[in-house]
Amino acid sequence: MLEKLKEEVCRANCMLPKYGLVTFTWGNVSGIDRKSGLVVIKPSGVEYDELKPEDMVVVRLEDGSVVEGTLRPSSDTDTHLELYRACEEIGGVVHTHSRYATSWAQANRGIPALGTTHADDFHGAVPCTRPMKNEEIQGSYEAETGRVIVETFAGKDMMEIPAVLVASHGPFVWERNAAAAVKKSVVLEEVARMALYSETIAGKKLPEMNPVLLDKHYLRKHGEDAYYGQK
Numbered sequence: 001m002l003e004k005l006k007e008e009v010c011r012a013n014c015m016l017p018k019y020g021l022v023t024f025t026w027g028n029v030s031g032i033d034r035k036s037g038l039v040v041i042k043p044s045g046v047e048y049d050e051l052k053p054e055d056m057v058v059v060r061l062e063d064g065s066v067v068e069g070t071l072r073p074s075s076d077t078d079t080h081l082e083l084y085r086a087c088e089e090i091g092g093v094v095h096t097h098s099r100y101a102t103s104w105a106q107a108n109r110g111i112p113a114l115g116t117t118h119a120d121d122f123h124g125a126v127p128c129t130r131p132m133k134n135e136e137i138q139g140s141y142e143a144e145t146g147r148v149i150v151e152t153f154a155g156k157d158m159m160e161i162p163a164v165l166v167a168s169h170g171p172f173v174w175e176r177n178a179a180a181a182v183k184k185s186v187v188l189e190e191v192a193r194m195a196l197y198s199e200t201i202a203g204k205k206l207p208e209m210n211p212v213l214l215d216k217h218y219l220r221k222h223g224e225d226a227y228y229g230q231k
């Protein structure tokens with residue numbers, strides 16, 4: 001079942017250590033097959049260098065039930081599912097505890113858009129969620145995490161800023177497929193690092209960049225009038 005997607009998702013998971021986004025098994029990638037309503041995700045707690053496509057777990061988008069796989073799915077599966085349910089355009093989701101993005105999350109701060117490196121990929125600051133309430137943490141924690149993310153994006157296009165920092169936790173990133181979501185996670189980590197350095201050099205919390213420059217750079221790469229790269 002979904003052999004190609006399993007291969008893609010397995011490969012995408014193996015990219016996490018390659019790009020320095022994870023320590024031990026602290027991250028997961030999933031991908032969705034919208035036609036069947038099935039999600040393929042990494043098994044929980046398995047070392048990346050041991051992962052094989054056949055180890056991937058297939059779950060139902062509707063209720064998270066496992067339809068194929070002998071291993072337990074990622075502990076963050078319910079958060080991934082909430083994101084897929086909230087936005088039809090999402091095809092892949094990544095969660096890591098990458099050092100710089102997680103540091104901003106632990107500071108309960110979003111990553112401000114300070115320059116064009118950020119604007120090329122994110123059409124504005126990457127937000128940080130509100131802190132979760134005790135009843136949310138004690139309830140269906142992972143699903144509630146997904147709901148708090150979705151709440152953070154109320155009235156916004158999730159594909160224009162395809163990342164969030166969950167307060168006191170870490171980043172979740174989404175894109176049209178699993179590989180693209182990993183690539184976006186690399187960019188997120190890089191802009192998180194740059195924003196930290198920028199504020200350190202300035203010695204203060206910096207204001208957001210000029211919105212005209214933000215639009216210019218974002219729209220060079222996205223939308224109908226994009227002209228970056230080759231046709």
Ligand SMILES: O=C(CO)[C@@H](O)[C@@H](O)COP(=O)(O)O
Pocket residue numbers: 025026027028042043044045046073074075076095
């Ligand atoms: O948040 C954590 C650990 O605190 C998890 O995201 C991380 O270890 C990955 O877990 P899984 O191996 O995907 O279950």
